[in-house]
Amino acid sequence: MRQHPPSVRDQCAQSAPYVRTIIGGALDAIDGAAAWVGAITSTMAPAVTELATANARRLIELAVRATPELERVHIRVIPESTGIRVEVSHPGGPLEPTRGSSSSIWATLSSQIQDFGSRHSPQSGHVMWFLIPPREVGDRMNASVAQYPYVIAWTGEAVQQSLTFRHHPEVGGLRLTYRDPHPEDWVYGVLRARHAIARGHGRPQFHRVHTLRQWRCMEYRLCQVCGRSAVDPDTGRTWWLLAADASSPGQGYTNAPPTCRDCIPRASTQCPQLHDTAAVYSAAACEPYAVLGTRFIAGVGGPVPLEEHTAQVPLDAFRALATVLAEQLVVRLAGLRREDLNMSQASR
Ligand SMILES: [Zn+2]
Structure with missing residues (x-):
C-alpha cells in the first residue's frame, strides 16, 4: 500500500x-x-x-x-x-x-x-x-564566485556580534552569550561566531575565514578551495596541505581544512592559512579537538576581547570554553602521512 x-x-x-x-x-x-x-x-x-x-x-x-x-x-x-x-x-x-x-x-x-x-x-x-x-x-556558484576559495568570508557576510556575559548554572559562573541567543549558537559547548551566508556578496576577504564554512569543511572533510569532498575515493584518506614543520610524525592539529587533490596546486597560492612551506599530506582520520577564536573577559561596558582570533582552547577545557567566541574548528589528524606529490602530479 x-x-x-x-x-x-x-x-x-x-x-x-x-x-x-x-x-x-x-x-x-x-x-x-x-x-x-x-x-x-x-x-x-x-x-x-x-x-x-x-x-x-x-x-x-x-x-x-x-x-x-x-x-x-x-x-x-x-x-x-x-x-x-x-x-x-x-x-x-x-x-x-x-x-x-x-x-x-x-x-x-x-x-x-x-x-x-x-x-x-x-x-x-x-x-x-x-x-x-x-x-x-543570482550569483550562486557562478564562475566569478567559484574562483575564490570556498572557506574565505565575504564582506557581505559580516554580522554584528552582540555579546554579553550571563550567569550559567552548568558553568557555575559567567558564560559568554549573544544578547539574543539561539540553542544552535553553541556547538561542542562553545559559543560559535555568527556569519551571514551570502558567499559572493561584497568583496572576498582573503585573510578572514567564514566560520560556518570552515566548520563544515572540517566536519564533512570538504575542500577549502572548491567546497567538494577532499576524501580520496580510492583510498578513503583525506588530502591535507599543512605547514611542513607543524606536525610530529603521524599526527597533528590544524585549523586549515583539507584540500582536495585537484585543488592542491591552487591552494598553496590562494588560501589564507597556507604559506610557502606547505607540504602535501594525507590523513586517515580527523576529529574535533579545539576551537580557535577570541577570548573575552567581563568589562564595565560589556565583554572585552583578549587574544583576538588567536585563542586556542581544547574542547575539554570547559571553564575556558565559556569565555571564548569560536571562529574556527581545530581538528586532530590521525594516521598522517607525507605524500610525495610534486605539483605536476597533483594537478593531473
Ligand atoms: Zn578542491
Missing part, C-alpha cells in the same frame, strides 16, 4: 510550515515529494526552485531508501527570515558513513548550497536539512 501524493495545488493550500509524510521504501513517491518541495519554493523564491527540488530529491531518496515500510519519512519546508529551510527526517541513525554514497551527498550539496547539515533529535529521529537564501541564487 503506497501513499499517493496529493496534488501540488492541495499542498500549496497548506500554511507554513509545510509538512509531508511518505512511507519508508516508497521509491515511487520520491519524485512527487521533491516536486512538492519545488512547488512551495516557487511561491516564495522562484529563482531557487530548481536548486531546492534537486537537492530535496537527493535527501528524500536517501531517507526513503534507508527507512523500512512500517516507518515514515517526514519532509518539511520552513520559510525563515534568512531563506527556505528544507528538512528530511527519518527514524534511525545518521546516514553518513565516512565513505560511500551518503558522504558524497554532502559533497554534492556543498557544491551548490552553503548551509546544510544534520542532527539527531529524540522526537524527529535523524534530520537532514539545507537552507537556501532566496537572494543567494
Whole structure:
C-alpha cells in the first residue's frame, strides 16, 4: 500500500510550515515529494526552485531508501527570515558513513548550497536539512564566485556580534552569550561566531575565514578551495596541505581544512592559512579537538576581547570554553602521512 501524493495545488493550500509524510521504501513517491518541495519554493523564491527540488530529491531518496515500510519519512519546508529551510527526517541513525554514497551527498550539496547539515533529535529521529537564501541564487556558484576559495568570508557576510556575559548554572559562573541567543549558537559547548551566508556578496576577504564554512569543511572533510569532498575515493584518506614543520610524525592539529587533490596546486597560492612551506599530506582520520577564536573577559561596558582570533582552547577545557567566541574548528589528524606529490602530479 503506497501513499499517493496529493496534488501540488492541495499542498500549496497548506500554511507554513509545510509538512509531508511518505512511507519508508516508497521509491515511487520520491519524485512527487521533491516536486512538492519545488512547488512551495516557487511561491516564495522562484529563482531557487530548481536548486531546492534537486537537492530535496537527493535527501528524500536517501531517507526513503534507508527507512523500512512500517516507518515514515517526514519532509518539511520552513520559510525563515534568512531563506527556505528544507528538512528530511527519518527514524534511525545518521546516514553518513565516512565513505560511500551518503558522504558524497554532502559533497554534492556543498557544491551548490552553503548551509546544510544534520542532527539527531529524540522526537524527529535523524534530520537532514539545507537552507537556501532566496537572494543567494543570482550569483550562486557562478564562475566569478567559484574562483575564490570556498572557506574565505565575504564582506557581505559580516554580522554584528552582540555579546554579553550571563550567569550559567552548568558553568557555575559567567558564560559568554549573544544578547539574543539561539540553542544552535553553541556547538561542542562553545559559543560559535555568527556569519551571514551570502558567499559572493561584497568583496572576498582573503585573510578572514567564514566560520560556518570552515566548520563544515572540517566536519564533512570538504575542500577549502572548491567546497567538494577532499576524501580520496580510492583510498578513503583525506588530502591535507599543512605547514611542513607543524606536525610530529603521524599526527597533528590544524585549523586549515583539507584540500582536495585537484585543488592542491591552487591552494598553496590562494588560501589564507597556507604559506610557502606547505607540504602535501594525507590523513586517515580527523576529529574535533579545539576551537580557535577570541577570548573575552567581563568589562564595565560589556565583554572585552583578549587574544583576538588567536585563542586556542581544547574542547575539554570547559571553564575556558565559556569565555571564548569560536571562529574556527581545530581538528586532530590521525594516521598522517607525507605524500610525495610534486605539483605536476597533483594537478593531473
Ligand atoms: Zn578542491
